[in-house]
Structures are given as structure tokens and as C-alpha cells.
Amino acid sequence: MPPHLSADHPAAQPPGRGAVDALITQTRRLKGDVDAVRRDVPGDGSDPEDRWQRALYDLALHQLNDLDEHLAQLRDGPEDEPPQAPPAQRPAPARESLLSRVGSAEWNLLSDEASWSAELYEILGRDPASAPLTLDELPSLVLDVDRPRLTAMVTDCLVDAKRIDGEFRVVRPDGETRTVHMMGEPVLDGDGSTASMWAVLRDVSALRRSQEAVSETRDSLRHHRHRAQTEHRLAVELQEAVLPPWRGSLRLPHQGPPALHLAARRLPPSSRAAIGGSWYDALELSDGETLLSVGDLAGHGVAATSGMAMLLGALRGMAMTGTRPGPLMTWLNQLLDATVQPALGSALCCRYRPDGRALVWARAGHPAPLLFRGGTGRRLDAPDGVLLGATTTASYGEAEETLEAGDVLLLHTPGLVPGDAEEASVRRLLDLAPRLGAADTAQDCLRLVVEECGGAAREAEACVLVAKVVA
Template identity: 75%
Template sequence: MPSHLSADRSAAQPPGRGSVDALISQTRRLKGDVDAVRRDTPADGADPQERFQRALYDLALHQLNDLDEHLAQLRDDPPRASGPQSPPPPAPRHDSLLSRVGSAEWNLLTDEASWSPELYTVLGRDPAAPPLTLDELPSLVLDEDRPRLTSMVTGCLVDARPIDGEFRVLRPDGGVRTVHMMGEPVLGADGSTASMWAVLRDVSELRRCRRAVSETRDSLHHQRQAAAQTEHRLAVELQEAVLPAWHGSLRLPHTGPRTAAHAHVGPPQLDIAARHLPSSTGPRIGGDWYDALDLSDGTTLLSVGDLTGHGVGVASARAMLLGAVRGMAMAGTAPGPLLTCLNSLLDAAVQPALGSAVCLRYRPGTRLLVWARAGHPAPLLFRGGMGRALDAPDGVLLGASPGTSYGQAEETLEPGDLLLLHTDGLVPGHAGAAATHRLLAALSPHLAGAATAQDCVRAVVREFGEQRREDDACVLVARVTA
């Protein structure tokens, strides 16, 4: 087919043979590199990520093969078609570039059509049949794609817009092929459209590769979503198991080894309430915990802590840690040695983790509080409308330093005293001493007149619970009632 020029642009000079040969060499080297990596990726592995990578490699190789054949055709410069009377070309190699790219011109002045022999192969037409005119061409196109073809041709002929789009054709053998069409109007001397030329390429195999990549990517995305949902559900179940919802104040008698959730009626010594405040940035399950346990020797154990990280692994480690805390407390281990054992436990775990904790043991008969901490904010004591942080013993993060021993501190409480234990995330945007000062300043006026521990927790939630927080947090309030 003779080449044409639009009236408003000049002909471009074809590249030299040597430069095309260089491009072909570069393309083939790249094909070899991609294929070498592709061979190392299992084709039917169980890992969805590997299947996705293999599909991408297949698509890249397919496009590089096309580029190689395009460049070879450009270098060899095969004869162009001269019209319907051109002699038929040799039978093309199956699925070669020549069988997938053809060209055509439609003369609007004479209503003549000129197809290259390759276009007959692309559209599955008999080479002896006359080429289809623009009015007849839509008869090959699937019904749902005809409006797209009509719009492209109309835009080219009426508005002189280039054509660049795809449509599907139904071949006589029943096969459906996807064809990519690129074309331009050819302007006459008066500036009107005299004819239209186009290059049509069978891109069915390329679209199949891209579809396989897309489907594999979607499958991988769905599998990751399902795995994330399963992990989140497990983490939630573990959290609910170790952080049961507390409704109202919990009164812990000292008449037997009862847990806070199953305390029976008896002379109240401590009025306890707690709350877990979830993160506002998403459904991430963190490692915060609170716990209260009535021990067999008449003392009460209070603990609050946090493990770094999120998800099932952290929730599982938290359950293990809390179980260890309860077991050692039931065996009579004091807070300092208890944290020393927890530090060794985290250091020896299969997946080492870092954590902070504060552990308190309260004896109602003498109102003596013995406590220890590991890299955690000290408990806050509110008395007579004033608040202060308890003098903290030394204690580094759990799991940070093997062989560390943790010291203890003591405090004698009075009736009406209120203890507030919390994790770092309670005051958004503040940590350490800044968070302590913020809590003391904000809560001292509100907690002085609180009648129950639950009222105190409500005051804390009103002050800090509605703020946007990056991480979850826990707060536990214990009020000395006698």
C-alpha cells in the first residue's frame, strides 16, 4: 500500500539499517535476561505471589517478542501492497508478526478500498475477496463494539482526529479476535479529507496475557484480604479472651482465689473499673492489656502493660504473657521478681518482642501497695483532690536487656485513695512525663468527687476517649474503699 502524508506534516526519514540492528540486539539481550529470571519462577507454584510474578514475566516476554518482530520487519522492509490486484504473499508463519499486522486505505472520493495481504489474515477473510469498504467493515465487528468503531471513523473523517482504539471481530471460523486500529486522515489539496489509512494489529494474545496478569493480581489481592481478615478475627478473639468487657465497677473481695470477672459478693476492699480504647486509624489489634486478680493470700494483683506491634502474633504473645503473670502471682511471686521472670520469658521466646508493664500487689489488711515497673508509666495516685505519680523504681523495657533484675517500691494507701494505671496511648500526642502532667492536670478536678471507680473511668474517657489516637490504649482505676 502506498504511503501517504497528511497535508500538515512532512515525511520522517526512516532509520538506518545499522541503528535498527542495534535496537534488535538490545531487545534480544533484554529478552534473554527476562527469560532467565522467568525460568527461576515456578509456573504452577502454590504461592500466589509467585504466580503473579510469572504472569508478569510472560506478558513482558510477549511484548518483547512483538517488538523484536516489529524491528525485524522495519529492517527488512517487506514490499508494500499496491492494491487489490497485488499477488498473494507467501503463507505466513503461524502467529508471526506478518499474520498479526495489516494495513488499509479507504479513498473517500472514489469509494475504493485497498487492503494489504496481511490484513486478510488478521480479519480471517479470503484473499481473493474484494476488500470491505468503510460502510461494510462494521459487519465483521461484534455488535457491542460497533458504536466504538463508528465513533472512531467518524471522528477521523469529520474532525480529522487520529484513530487509536480497539474492537473485536468475529472471523468466519467462529473465532473472536481483538484488533487494535491506528490511523489518520489524508487531506486533499483543499484541506478536506480525501482518504483514510490505518494499521490494524491482532492483539488478542497480548490482551490474553494482560487479562491473565489482571486476574492473577485480583486473586492475589483477594487472598491477601482474606488472610488479613482471618488474622484480624483471630487477634480479636484473643483480645476478647484476655480483655473481657467490664460493665460497671468490679468489687474484688479477698476471700478466695477469684478473678475479677467472677468476683462474688463480699466485703469490698477495692473498687475497680477498666476500659480499652481502640485505635481510631483502623482495625489494628495491639498489645495493650489490663488485669485484676484476687489472690489466695488475700492480696489483689493489678497489672497493665503493652507489647510492641500489632496482629495475631502480638495478641498471642500478650495472652502468653498475661497467663505467666497470673500463674506467677498465684504462686506468690512478688512484683519485682515477677517482672524479672517476664523479661527472661520474652527474651527466650521464638519471636522476641519488647514490652512494658507495671505490676502492683495490694494487701487490704495493711493497705500496703508493693509495685514494680518495666519501662512503663508509673501509677498515678489521687488523694484529697490532688494527684501525683508514684516514685518509680528502676526498670527497663521487657525483652530489652537479658538478665535484668527489677526493683520494687512500696506505698501505704488510705481510704478514698484512687490509683490510675494506663498505657502510653491514653493521651494522644503525648508520652512519658508530658502525658503524666497532662493526666494530672486534666483529671485531678474531676476525680476528686467521683463516687465509684466506674465514674472515674467515665471521666477519663470523656477527657481523652474521643480524641483521635494512632494506637489503642488501656486504663484501669482502683479505688480504696476501706
């Protein structure tokens, strides 16, 4: 269709071919860069953030493809057939060509005649041999909900000479719904009256689907983040409610001269999502003994912290009845095996008797305590004991150690030293023996351990408990 001139809009001069070629080159280079980054985004759809990023890249590529094709049409001018791009730049066979997505029309108000391009017939799915629809007939193709929008645009154009720029959805004869973007303006006669209206109509269905995908994945990502933040807050609150809120050395027992000075710390993970089921605990028992324990339940989030709270509550209750560490581990194992959501965990449980300074302990797949005495350190010989929840019929042995005044006992969960294997972690802690031996309090000892192990970024939380024998 020949270009139209309105009384108040002079014809613009088309850009030079060389300038358009430069824009096409830049667009295709940018397409390649975006596509290269897009391929690095995981495509399995398991992570909402990955889905959101991939949808954004898809939308950007779609818009760049459209820009590339529009620039090519601007450079080559209207043709019966679209120019063939080189193979590396040619759109995929399943992709619609530009000429099937952009059409034009003119409606003459004086003669009530309409003129459509062949591309507009294809967009609307109508037989090219049929007569083009008049402005009064055009709304019959539009969804009921969008008809007022189209009517308002056309009325504003014809009555107030306003430019048209809007979208509506049409239903093709085959039942498919397409989204069409319409841009146009009135053509005025010599006395300033509207003589006709012309428009360019573009099928933007695929583009809108890409935008909807971006919106949906963004909403999904927001929901995922909100849920993760809520679970993180609940896990932290549950952990803080269960673990002893120690801010300095805790002295046990509360009556009589102190036998142990205790200090403990939870070293948080560097990632907010990694709150887990690690714990430390010290409890003064009715018979005058002291229960010391550390442990780690597999998993993260509310499930892990609630499971940890269950185990710690059961451990405290059974210890108050006088259950020894070995049988206590057996009962914990059966409890974990009988839960609705079975899990694995490790634990270390000690009972310290001030009379005779006897330490009786058992473990379930957990690192053994470290004993520091006279400027040297060693790992206590560990009794048998598999992970909690590994097997229903597990039994747990006990070991006994006689402590001396001034001894420092260190209990910790796995991963106390970030990045180190268990043996390397033990050697690194044992190297602190001279400094721990010179420390006055359990809190001083804990501070040395944290300075050694707490500075590096850690993938999971860790707990450490220090006990210093004072009498």
C-alpha cells in the first residue's frame, strides 16, 4: 500500500541503507551475546530463579528477533517475498516470518471502502479472496472484552484525530486467539476533516506469551523467596528457643562450688538458606551429674530444626531419668527411625560426675571429644556407634575417661573447620593445645577456637562446646 500523508504530519525521510545495515549488524551481534548467556542458564526448571532468568532471556531474544526482521524490512522495502537471510541468521522453520505478522489497512470514510494487505488477511485468518471488513464489521472478530477498547481507539481517531496505539485480541476462524497491536492515524483532507484512517497491525501473540511467562516466573520466584524467608525466620526462632542462650561462661552446678565452666557457640552458615539441625546443650541433672551433648540432624530449614528440637527434648528427658549415654543413643535411634519423615543424624552424649571427675560418653557417628591437658591435646578413643536412623537394631557402646583439674574438653559438630576433612580439622584443633592450656576460662578457650575456625565462609552451620574442669 502506498504511504499516506496527513495534513499535520509531513513525510519522514527514510534512513540510509548503510545506517540500517549497521543497526542490523549490531542487533545480530547482541542476539548472539544474549543467546550465549541464555544457554548457560540451567534448563531443568527446578529453580524458580533459573526459570525467571530463562524467561527473561527468551523474551529478550524474541524482541531482538523482531527488531532484526523489522530493520531488514526497512532496509529492503516492501516486497512480495521476504528476503532470505544467510543460513546462520535465518529464523527456525517453525517461526513465523515477518510478513505473516505485520499487515496494513486503510479505511476510506468518504466511499466506505476498505483496503487490506495480504499479510493482514493472514494475521486474521481470513480468505484473501473475501472482501476486507469495514470499520463497523471489524469488531466482529474481536473478543467481547476487548471490543470497547477497539471502539474507543477508532472513535478517538475519527472524531478527535488522535493517533491509534493499542492492542486487542481477535479470534480467527480456526478458533485460535491472536493478540494484535494496532498503530495508525487519520488522513485529513484539505479542510482538515478526516477522510480516511490507515493503520499497521502486528501480530504480537508470541511476544505477549513470552511476557506472560516472565511475569508468571517472576511471581513464582517472589513466592519462593517469601516462603524461603519465612522458613528461615521460623527455623532461627525455633533454634533460638531450644538452644541455651549463653553469652558467657556457664557454671554448673548452680549450688555448691563450680565443677565445670562451660561456653558454647553456634557458628552460622554464610548462606541464609542453610539453617540446619545442629545443636549444643548442657544440663544439670538431679543426681548432681552434668549432661553435655552436641549433635547434627541432616537437612535444612524448619524440618531439620523441628527434628533437632524433638531429639534434644527426648535426650534431656531420658537423661533426667538417669539413662546412661549408651542406652540413651539407642533410644534416640529408635525414635528417629519411627518418625513420619525418617532422617539421619549424628550425636555425642557425655555424663560428667564431679565426684571422681569421671566422664562417661557415647556417640552415634559423631566426632569424638578432644581432651587438652598440660599444653597437649588428643582425641579420645571412640566406642562403636553408627549414625542415628541408619539401622533400627543399632547398639551403642560407652567409653569412660577420668579428667583432671585444668583439663579442657572440646565437643563439636562436623564441619567446624570449613573446607577441611575431619582428620585435618582435628589436627588443626589439636594444634591449639598450648594456647588452650594457657587460657583462664572456658570462654577464653572458645574465643580461641572461634578465631581459628569461624572466619572462613561455611556452607553449613557448626556448633562447639568447651568444658573446663575447675575442681
